[in-house]
């Protein structure tokens with residue numbers, strides 16, 4: 001059987017198992033979408049938001065791209081973010097990177113990988129900003145992993161710089177978290193960078209007329 005056909009056949013198994021466990025499962029699921037979390041993660045196939053947090057469908061609104069980036073001109077990300085905080089009233093936004101990230105690894109060397117280069121440029125900016133701290137680390141993998149952490153922190157900051165987040169902060173309650181998932185043990189590390197008010201960011205990024 002072609003591998004994509006296996007997906008369809010497993011889907012039927014999954015749906016029938018769900019109905020066996022709870023005959024109302026899909027009726028309840030169809031009723032309303034009220035997720036508690038927005039997850040901004042890497043496209044990497046090994047870091048699926050629901051699986052690694054043991055969460056059922058319906059709880060996490062998900063946006064994924066290469067290296068979990070928050071780029072200020074990315075209409076896709078901004079649309080997801082605005083819908084999540086303005087319409088769904090989600091109060092926890094999580095940026096979750098992962099150690100050994102291929103996007104971050106690609107950004108740390110000087111090779112071209114094609115169209116993705118301009119996307120990876122945003123990670124190079126993070127590297128350049130933290131060059132001194134990073135280049136003290138002699139082990140290449142350890143350096144990549146530190147860049148993974150710093151990249152998550154910068155993306156949390158990039159979220160805080162958006163009008164969408166600052167407007168939500170005026171109403172109160174929104175928190176942005178930075179996490180990193182470990183491929184080697186499956187454990188998520190909380191970087192303890194919680195941004196929950198406009199004072200968390202440099203003054204130049206604050207909007208005063210929202």
Ligand code: CO
Nearest residue numbers: 042044101102
């Ligand atoms: Co990755």
